[in-house]
Amino acid sequence: MTLTTDVLVVGGGPAATWAALKAAEQGASVVLADKGYCGTSGATASVGTGVWYVPPDEKAREAAMSSREALGGHLADRRWMARVLDETYERVNELAEAGRYPFPTGPDGTPLRNGLQGPEYMRRQRIRVKRAGVTVLDHSPVTELLTDADGAVAGAAGYRRQAGQPFEVRAGAVVLATGGCAFLSKAFGCNVNTGDGALLAAETGAELSGMEFSNAYGIAPEHTSVTKTAFYNYATFYRADGEVLEGAGSQRGRSVIARTLLSGKVFCKLDLADDAAQRAMRLAQPNFFLTFDRLGINPFTDPFAITLLAEGTVRGTGGIRIVDDGCATTVPGLYAAGDAATRELICGGFTGGGSHNAAWAISSGSWAGRSAARFARALGRGARQVSAAGGAGLRPTRGAKDVDVVEIIRTVQAEVLPYDKNYLRHGDVLRSALRQLDGAWRSVRSDLRAEGASTVTARQAVAMVAHARWMYTSALLRVESRGMAKRLDHPGLDPAQHHRITSGGLDQVWARPEGAAA
Amino acid sequence: MIELVSAAQCIACDKCIEVCPTNVFDRGEDGLPVVSRQSDCQTCFQCEANCPADALFVAPHTHPLPAESYAHDEEHLRRTGLLGSYRREIGWGHGRTPGAARAVGPALSPAGPPLIS
Ligand SMILES: Cc1cc2nc3c(=O)[nH]c(=O)nc-3n(C[C@H](O)[C@H](O)[C@H](O)COP(=O)(O)OP(=O)(O)OC[C@H]3O[C@@H](n4cnc5c(N)ncnc54)[C@H](O)[C@@H]3O)c2cc1C
Ligand code: SF4
Ligand code: SF4
Numbered sequence: 001m002t003l004t005t006d007v008l009v010v011g012g013g014p015a016a017t018w019a020a021l022k023a024a025e026q027g028a029s030v031v032l033a034d035k036g037y038c039g040t041s042g043a044t045a046s047v048g049t050g051v052w053y054v055p056p057d058e059k060a061r062e063a064a065m066s067s068r069e070a071l072g073g074h075l076a077d078r079r080w081m082a083r084v085l086d087e088t089y090e091r092v093n094e095l096a097e098a099g100r101y102p103f104p105t106g107p108d109g110t111p112l113r114n115g116l117q118g119p120e121y122m123r124r125q126r127i128r129v130k131r132a133g134v135t136v137l138d139h140s141p142v143t144e145l146l147t148d149a150d151g152a153v154a155g156a157a158g159y160r161r162q163a164g165q166p167f168e169v170r171a172g173a174v175v176l177a178t179g180g181c182a183f184l185s186k187a188f189g190c191n192v193n194t195g196d197g198a199l200l201a202a203e204t205g206a207e208l209s210g211m212e213f214s215n216a217y218g219i220a221p222e223h224t225s226v227t228k229t230a231f232y233n234y235a236t237f238y239r240a241d242g243e244v245l246e247g248a249g250s251q252r253g254r255s256v257i258a259r260t261l262l263s264g265k266v267f268c269k270l271d272l273a274d275d276a277a278q279r280a281m282r283l284a285q286p287n288f289f290l291t292f293d294r295l296g297i298n299p300f301t302d303p304f305a306i307t308l309l310a311e312g313t314v315r316g317t318g319g320i321r322i323v324d325d326g327c328a329t330t331v332p333g334l335y336a337a338g339d340a341a342t343r344e345l346i347c348g349g350f351t352g353g354g355s356h357n358a359a360w361a362i363s364s365g366s367w368a369g370r371s372a373a374r375f376a377r378a379l380g381r382g383a384r385q386v387s388a389a390g391g392a393g394l395r396p397t398r399g400a401k402d403v404d405v406v407e408i409i410r411t412v413q414a415e416v417l418p419y420d421k422n423y424l425r426h427g428d429v430l431r432s433a434l435r436q437l438d439g440a441w442r443s444v445r446s447d448l449r450a451e452g453a454s455t456v457t458a459r460q461a462v463a464m465v466a467h468a469r470w471m472y473t474s475a476l477l478r479v480e481s482r483g484m485a486k487r488l489d490h491p492g493l494d495p496a497q498h499h500r501i502t503s504g505g506l507d508q509v510w511a512r513p514e515g516a517a518a
Numbered sequence: 519m520i521e522l523v524s525a526a527q528c529i530a531c532d533k534c535i536e537v538c539p540t541n542v543f544d545r546g547e548d549g550l551p552v553v554s555r556q557s558d559c560q561t562c563f564q565c566e567a568n569c570p571a572d573a574l575f576v577a578p579h580t581h582p583l584p585a586e587s588y589a590h591d592e593e594h595l596r597r598t599g600l601l602g603s604y605r606r607e608i609g610w611g612h613g614r615t616p617g618a619a620r621a622v623g624p625a626l627s628p629a630g631p632p633l634i635s
Contacts, residue, residue: 036539040564048635102619104634115635117618119567119608139541161541186580191560192539224578225561230633233626277624284623284633286607290563291578
């Protein structure tokens with residue numbers, strides 16, 4: 001199947017749907033291709049999110065911006081924060097009015113718009129996208145980009161899983177909104193997020209930023225998936241012997257939990273919630289209680305074992321580097337939005353509990369959609385010669401051996417999921433992890449050749465190897481602790497390293513301070 | 519993980535096959551969905567939320583449960599109200615109020631607004 005369109009949006013979560021809506025509003029023809037199903041796929045659809053929705057009141061806005069600057073290691077940018085607050089406010093109101101999202105009313109009669117239930121939000125976004133005339137391709141993972149003779153991005157190719165056929169979309173511009181990378185950890189809603197966008201972008205020469213901010217871990221009851229963490233603010237954490245785990249906490253003190261989990265179990269009880277809070281919690285997060293109700297656990301009175309699941313760059317902040325207000329990348333015709341793009345511009349090196357991600361997905365999606373539409377219009381409709389940009393997993397340099405994709409995934413997971421490697425980071429450990437990852441890269445680059453349906457898993461594996469290498473290369477360059485990129489061997493903040501870190505490359509991975517010469 | 523497809527309840531509407539983000543189901547010859555790739559299930563409960571017939575049950579475990587588990591005991595799941603419970607709680611289905619409209623949670627800080635997600 002081959003389609004031609006002005007704008008191709010890759011992804012189907014909030015960033016992708018806002019991009020598609022805004023591109024269509026500009027009069028562009030739009031195709032949206034999602035790996036899963038637009039409406040249920042991606043982190044937001046399952047999880048739901050708090051949103052950085054702050055009315056345009058000077059004091060409130062100032063407080064919203066300043067509250068997070070230190071946490072993010074002072075890498076955010078006030079101008080971007082202000083733009084995101086403006087855009088998010090407008091778009092969430094649009095969702096209430098045009099999208100008819102049923103926002104609740106507070107006990108004092110004030111309308112509340114500071115959060116979104118995932119299934120409801122994304123169901124409505126799907127309807128809106130379809131009504132806007134967007135062609136939606138579900139179960140259609142994109143596996144590589146197409147570029148023209150000048151190196152501009154001119155479309156993408158992939159495989160339609162349920163139809164069992166390859167597809168290609170020729171486009172004037174492409175928006176990557178494929179989410180972050182959680183390394184198939186089964187964190188809530190995140191298994192579609194394998195970092196595909198960063199790989200696709202890097203293969204056309206795009207740069208990344210902030211990849212050291214990639215070690216988010218969410219709390220979940222042991223052996224389960226729901227990593228929603230807000231209500232662990234009501235928790236007391238215990239050791240196996242029933243003694244309180246001192247210093248452990250959801251916001252501050254998650255590393256204490258990680259350290260304890262290395263050698264034993266950690267239990268928890270949400271025993272700080274009173275009756276009123278308990279009742280209200282159920283209304284706010286029905287999905288949080290799914291696990292407990294089905295396990296027959298009363299989380300307020302029964303201690304339950306917990307685990308930490310890796311969320312990588314989903315609740316980290318690293319991603320494709322943005323170079324202008326329209327979310328363009330360094331490659332012409334290529335735009336990035338949501339978790340696929342870096343969120344450092346608004347929250348520096350730390351996110352979580354701040355609702356920035358959702359606001360960023362809404363805002364960056366809208367901007368990327370609009371500017372992709374303008375780019376495509378300026379380009380006109382003339383046919384371009386295109387070539388496929390995909391490398392590892394599709395076009396091996398040698399192709400002499402069989403590569404076991406499952407084994408590659410296991411190798412990456414062994415280097416990025418364990419708390420004593422990715423969470424509690426140490427230079428020596430990162431260096432040796434990087435050697436394993438480089439080995440995995442050489443193997444997929446020289447020998448992995450996937451065809452048909454198997455291209456999807458192969459490319460996911462390749463994307464995860466690449467992601468992990470940018471992460472650890474950047475983490476090694478940051479010889480200090482800033483934002484979530486903490487180093488056991490360099491625990492302090494170093495004013496001399498007050499800069500973002502740009503990275504990229506595939507066979508030769510590189511990282512350097514933003515603005516430094518190559 | 520997805521543990522139960524109730525042949526008795528299912529109306530063969532294909533919805534679960536369509537919406538599962540990780541493509542876990544196939545359509546069986548009799549028209550009922552078949553769990554073909556359980557190991558790809560990400561335990562997101564989306565199929566359950568979207569099933570109009572309350573015919574699916576997703577256990578919270580991220581590993582498969584043994585045959586004798588409660589998750590395969592349809593009678594038990596119905597009796598305890600677990601079957602269809604997610605859909606009920608988010609207020610999807612005819613004549614229900616969307617859960618989003620009622621989602622007023624606690625405020626996590628004294629000055630902050632109530633959580634609504
Ligand atoms: C447990 C949890 C709680 C969270 N809580 C909050 C919160 O309270 N506030 C907040 O602001 N943020 C929160 N977040 C983060 C938030 O969910 C994400 O930032 C947000 O979902 C990003 O939107 P997105 O559209 O970029 O990505 P996603 O919603 O992840 O969507 C990515 C989409 O891309 C598709 N895709 C992936 N690869 C491909 C490919 N190769 N081809 C085609 N399509 C592809 C996927 O199928 C999916 O549809 C939370 C995250 C988690 C995991
Ligand atoms: S729980 Fe989610 S991943 Fe599993 S079968 Fe249902 S929709 Fe698919
Ligand atoms: S969504 Fe429910 S009724 Fe429809 S096919 Fe699936 S199990 Fe059957």
